[in-house]
Amino acid sequence: MPELPEVEVSRLGIQPYLTEQVITHVKVYNEKLRWPVPQDVHLLEGEQVTAVKRRAKYLLIESAHGTAILHLGMSGNLRVVDQGEPLKKHDHVEIILAGGKSLRLNDPRRFGAFLWQAKGALHPTLAKLGPEPLTVEFTAEHLFAMSRGKKQxxxxxxxDNHVVVGVGNIYANESLFKAGIHPKKEAGKISLKRYQALAPIIKETLSAAIKQGGTTLKDFAQSDGKPGYFAQELLVYGRKGEPCVTCETSLKEVRLGQRSTVYCPKCQR
Incomplete structure (x- = not known):
């Protein structure tokens, strides 16, 4: 599944092609995504794109009339193409721009979404989200307060997106390793001092992934729209059984919440 850095790189990639462009048509080739695509998305037609933003793993295409909400799901990707280019299999939604380009949502597994938020409203999918991890609102003190009494x-x-948005499986593994925190440790038993180590590490890990993904931007319109999991040296994720980069102990794997969780039994406590 694309995580926050991949979604942010997608946002940075499509933003130059959409901002201040007029949307002439919205074509829905398959409305059966994670949730049915609402008819209201056609209210974008004739509207100028005022901004392309991100909230958690949702991309927001804003206009004076309202906002289209895009989610890439498990396997979705976005491509900017010339109008008239033949559709690919699994191209489900197309936003046609007056400038001669089109934005296409391709989603083989159809776990993605294309929703509508009226001006002045807040869509239910965005209503209960926690702070963005790269903002000043996300702090060690916030983590500490939210964790009290938590046994998970x-x-x-x-x-948990109610705690902080966008810290997906890959970057949770990596951040906890860098902070020396065992992934199975109860959140409520972790001290403020350890959260003071973890919070900036989460910020640094996500920021580094976004920065590394930036090299794909210059070719975004010609690419397949898949920034991918960037060419970075992952310290624990996907390295079960390999030696720890710090102490050379064999890395262990457990399942938490149905997700692969790799850690060092010596370095993480």
Whole structure:
């Protein structure tokens, strides 16, 4: 599943092609995505795109009339193409721009979404989200306060969108390793001092992934729209059985919330 850095790179990739462009048509080739595509998305037609933003893993295409909400799901991707280019299999939604380009949502597994938020309203999918991890609102003190009394594993805690948005499986694994925190440790038993180590590490890990993904931007319109999981050296994710980069102990794997969780039994406590 695309995580926050991949979604942010997608936003940065499509933004230059959409901002201040007029949308002439919205074509829905398959309305059966994660949720049915509402007819209201056609209210974008004739509207100028005022901004392309991100909230958690949702992309927001804003206009004076309202906002289209895009989610890439498990396997979705966005492509900017010339108008008239033949559709690919699994191209489900197309936003046609007056400038001669089109934005297409391709989603083989159809777990993505294309929703509508009226001006002045707040869509239910966005209503109960926690702070963005790269903002000043996300702090160690916030994590500490939210964790009191929590018996759930800290990895699941930091992946909870009500606590903080966008810390997906890959970056939760990596951040906890860098902070030396065992992923199964109860969130409520972690001290403020340890959260003071973890919060900036989460910020740094996500920021680095976004920065590394920036190299794909210059070719975004010609690419397949898949920034991918960037060419970075992952320290624990996907490395079960390999030696820890710090102490050379064999890395272990457990399942938490149906997700692969890799950690060092010596470095993480």
């Amino acid at each position: 594993a800290v990895k699941q805690f930091i992946m």
